[in-house]
Amino acid sequence: xxxxxxxxxxxxxxxxxxxxxxxxxxxxxxxxxxxxxxxxxxxxxxxxxxxxxxxxxxxxxxxxxxxxxxxxxxxxxxxxxxxxxxxxxxxxxxxxxxxxxxxxxxxxxxxxxxx
Numbered sequence: 001x002x003x004x005x006x007x008x009x010x011x012x013x014x015x016x017x018x019x020x021x022x023x024x025x026x027x028x029x030x031x032x033x034x035x036x037x038x039x040x041x042x043x044x045x046x047x048x049x050x051x052x053x054x055x056x057x058x059x060x061x062x063x064x065x066x067x068x069x070x071x072x073x074x075x076x077x078x079x080x081x082x083x084x085x086x087x088x089x090x091x092x093x094x095x096x097x098x099x100x101x102x103x104x105x106x107x108x109x110x111x112x113x114x115x
Contacts, residue, residue, distance in 0.1 A: 032089065036082050039092035046099040047074035053106050063106055070102045 047070075054067030077095055082088060 032086070033084070036084075036089045036092060039089065039096055040078065040082060043074065043078060043092065043096050043099060046096065046103060047071065047078065050074070050099070050103055050106060053103070066102070067106055070099070070106070074099065 050067055050070050054064060054071070057064050057067065082092075
């Protein structure tokens with residue numbers, strides 16, 4: 001068969017294929033990439049809110065250590081590169097949810113002790 005008559009057949013690579021979502025890969029889907037970037041930006045904004053609330057806490061407030069843990073975790077997670085997978089996007093979304101929960105705890109009034 002002459003070279004001009006042969007059709008190229010696209011075969012997925014062994015690492016996961018070329019279809020969006022196949023084997024958890026999003027490949028070059030711009031909507032998914034935008035979503036991952038938005039989740040990351042949102043997580044960074046929430047971490048900044050935690051930082052602001054932590055700075056405003058009185059020195060003897062027991063929520064200070066909680067804020068420090070949250071900020072260390074946020075720094076660690078947000079320093080990880082964004083991967084082009086649905087799993088990565090799901091993890092970022094879960095992390096945003098967890099940051100909201102922790103920010104709510106941080107914003108809550110401290111428990112008062114009665115003696």
